[in-house]
Amino acid sequence: MKNFLKTHNPLRTILIIAIMSIAPVSNGQPIKPSSSGYAPVNGIKVYYEVYGQGQPVILLHGAFYTINMNWGQLIPELSKTRKVIAIEMQGHGHTPYSDRKFDIKTLAKDVEKLMDYLKIDSADVAGYSMGGTVAYQFAVQSPGRLRKLVIISSTYKSDGWLPIGNDALKDFKPEFFDNTPMKIEYDSVAPDKNNWRKFVTQMIAHAGEKFNIGDTNIAKIAAPVLIIAGDNDGTDKTELMKTYHLLGGGVFADMQPMPKSQLAIVPAQGHVSLMMETTTILNYLNGFLK
Numbered sequence: 613m614k615n616f617l618k619t620h621n622p623l624r625t626i627l628i629i630a631i632m633s634i635a636p637v638s639n640g641q642p643i644k645p646s647s648s649g650y651a652p653v654n655g656i657k658v659y660y661e662v663y664g665q666g667q668p669v670i671l672l673h674g675a676f677y678t679i680n681m682n683w684g685q686l687i688p689e690l691s692k693t694r695k696v697i698a699i700e701m702q703g704h705g706h707t708p709y710s711d712r713k714f715d716i717k718t719l720a721k722d723v724e725k726l727m728d729y730l731k732i733d734s735a736d737v738a739g740y741s742m743g744g745t746v747a748y749q750f751a752v753q754s755p756g757r758l759r760k761l762v763i764i765s766s767t768y769k770s771d772g773w774l775p776i777g778n779d780a781l782k783d784f785k786p787e788f789f790d791n792t793p794m795k796i797e798y799d800s801v802a803p804d805k806n807n808w809r810k811f812v813t814q815m816i817a818h819a820g821e822k823f824n825i826g827d828t829n830i831a832k833i834a835a836p837v838l839i840i841a842g843d844n845d846g847t848d849k850t851e852l853m854k855t856y857h858l859l860g861g862g863v864f865a866d867m868q869p870m871p872k873s874q875l876a877i878v879p880a881q882g883h884v885s886l887m888m889e890t891t892t893i894l895n896y897l898n899g900f901l902k
Contacts (some may be wrong), residue, residue: 643688650707653716653725660726662701664691667759668735669700669901670723672743672861674887675815676794678705678801682740685890690897697735699726701746703814705798709807711769712816714836716825720749725860736901737763740887747824752829760901764847764893765883769824777846777883782820786812790851831858836872838900840893849877874900886902 633643645661661679669690673682679698690696694779700707701719712718713764723746727735736759739747751761786809789795801806838861841847852875856862859873876896878886 633735643691651726651729653722654712656702656710656712656722657708658699658701658722658726660697660730662671662730663687663698664694666694666902668695668697668732670727670735670737671696672723672737672739673700673704673740673744674696674743675819676704677740678797680705681797682743682887685888686742686803686897688881689890689894691841693898694901697732699723700881703807703811706803707799707813708803709811714814716746716823717753718754719746723750724754727757733757734759736760736762738764738897739766740764741766742841743882745825748825748830751835752825752871753835755832755834757832758835761833761835762840762897763837764899765886766844767847767851768826768830769851770822771824772851772855774846774848775883786816808867827858830855834858836874836900838876838896840876840878840886840896842880842883842886843877845881845883845886863869 643663645663648661650657650659650660671679671687673679677686679700683698687696687698699722700715701707701722702712723737727733734757737747737750739745739762741764745768747763748766748768749759751758767773790808791814795808798808798811803806830869839852839856839859841849841852843849853862854859856873856875860871861873861875863871865871878892879891881889
């Protein structure tokens with residue numbers, strides 16, 4: 613395993629968060645959701661967990677992750693003042709594998725249908741990595757359901773990543789992911805563990821597909837947007853600044869009004885390590901969402 617990780621650095625970074633993740637903890641004790649279940653959406657059933665009370669915020673995880681792996685450190689604090697709704701997207705975690713086309717437009721529609729199921733008119737939405745792309749798509753498809761948008765280490769188009777990021781899973785085989793912490797997590801919660809290789813194959817194929825939600829669509833997002841990125845997280849910072857300009861940012865705020873959207877670049881952080889900066893991210897979230 614050690615030699616494998618040395619020769620497959622992209623996978624090595626993906627695995628770090630799986631190794632270091634823990635269950636949601638508050639005051640040293642694990643916390644449980646106030647409710648959880650499956651919502652029937654667009655031909656599949658999507659698993660969700662609800663924590664806390666207040667204005668709803670929906671959390672969308674990154675590729676291969678579960679609620680616990682992605683948001684376990686943030687949920688206890690965020691749920692003290694908010695109603696936190698965390699979901700596991702198609703094939704991830706508790707949500708069953710499906711042969712349905714894995715597509716960001718469909719995944720964004722799943723979020724809207726989940727809101728219908730839970731009788732939520734509108735919500736703040738936060739997405740990390742792949743979840744951030746889905747969150748962008750949700751903002752474009754369902755603008756009336758969105759209050760504020762938080763994008764963490766993500767982009768709305770393939771060219772928003774550095775080339776090495778787009779090629780991270782190129783030539784990977786499903787068996788490369790066997791005997792990894794991600795597989796252990798999957799086995800602990802997946803309703804049918806026999807679908808592991810099918811799921812990984814689906815995700816590798818999805819990672820190789822080019823995507824672009826469109827500059828014009830991003831510029832039309834009316835909701836305030838907070839973009840959080842690590843200075844070395846794989847996002848192309850030139851493209852990231854272009855995105856911020858599309859959202860009305862990057863102005864001389866001493867000479868004109870402060871834009872409603874915000875951009876935060878966290879120093880000395882990569883794609884995976886950024887998500888581990890719990891206090892930093894929580895401070896940004898609380899300040900922006902309030």
